[in-house]
Every structure is written in C-alpha cells, then in structure tokens.
Amino acid sequence: GAGVSQSPSNKVTEKGKDVELRCDPISGHTALYWYRQSLGQGLEFLIYFQGNSAPDKSGLPSDRFSAERTGGSVSTLTIQRTQQEDSAVYLCASSLIGMGQGNSPLHFGNGTRLTVT
C-alpha cells in the first residue's frame, strides 16, 4: 500500500521567499507530525495534528512557520521569508492513533530537502 508521500523531494529557494511543503499521510491515519532534521542530526519536533483536536504547535521555531491539515488528511507546512538557517530536511510522519492504539508506530515519508541560498 501507499506510504507517506512528501513533495517536493528537493526544494532550493532564495532567502526571503516563501515555500510550501506538502505531506500526504497514509489513508486513515489520524495523527500527523512534522519534524525537521539538520544534516545528520536529530529530529526537531515542529507540529502535531491529532484528529479534530487543536494542533500542538509548540515546536514551531518562529512565527514564519505555519502548518495546516485540511479535511484531516493532507498537510502543508509553510515557511515565510525563508532564512538560510531554515535549510534542513523536513520530515512528515503519520500514525493510526485512537483509544487503545497509542502504541502504533509512526510511518515516515522520505522528506523534503530544503536549501535556502
């Protein structure tokens, strides 16, 4: 079956431009996460969507970052006025979460490599 799909796989943009990164989660997965990974480094949590609950935005590094999840499925991460320090791999993951399903693992996409020049 289809896994988590992210697009584009690579994005090069000029400093100051806005970018949109897309994530298509696995069908039926109610939880969706965005993480950021700098080259060879750990995962930095950005934002978490769970069903119809208000998203957990505690990881967003600045107000230039925002994310939406429309219809409980596709999610878009938007970075406004990009800076060079935004360069990283942005990973999306989804999981099947519900009562008694908190042990379900995350399924990750292959990420979007963002380079800000």
Add this chain to the structure above:
Amino acid sequence: AQSVAQPEDQVNVAEGNPLTVKCTYSVSGNPYLFWYVQYPNRGLQFLLKYITGDNLVKGSYGFEAEFNKSQTSFHLKKPSALVSDSALYFCAVREARNAGNMLTFGGGTRLMVKP
C-alpha cells in the same frame, strides 16, 4: 513531560561483534517505547516497539531491545553486527496512558560498523 536521552552520538563496532545503542527515557506513567533507523538519504523506518509484556522485544533485521523499568532504559542490541547496519538510530517514547500524546525522539546515535 516526557523525554528521551541517547548518550552516545556515535557507536563504533567491528562486523560480527555484538552492538548496543543506549537509550534512557522519562515519562510520568508507563511508557510506549520505539526504535527507528534511518539509512543514508532515506526516511525513518520503524524497527521495534515495547508496549507491555516481555521485557525483551525482537524486531526487524535481527535487532532486539530490552526494557528495564528500574533503570528507565530501552537499549537496542544485536548479537552480530553487519556493515549494512551502519545508520542513524533513534529511540522514541510516548506516555502509555495518553493515546493521543505525541512521540518524543532522542537525538539519535550514529552506528558505524567496520568490516
């Protein structure tokens, strides 16, 4: 609050030798624990999880992990390392009683297996 610590940035081991990648965690209640692996230029892949029951959990590619509640640890192990096991490994935790709680990852440990 929940947290995960992976105290080693890198682990070096010779092919054929046993390997251990360390992980300790902190949660308010019982944990759900996970290990993920990231091969170069790839997304993270699920390896194994501990939910309840036997403390020794077996997963993909011959890996296993041992849950130790008293030491709040969940170290990843393999009896005989392969060069192809070289990758970045992440430990993660979620508090069991809150199914909707987000997953928290450790900082990752790079495993280098030398021929």
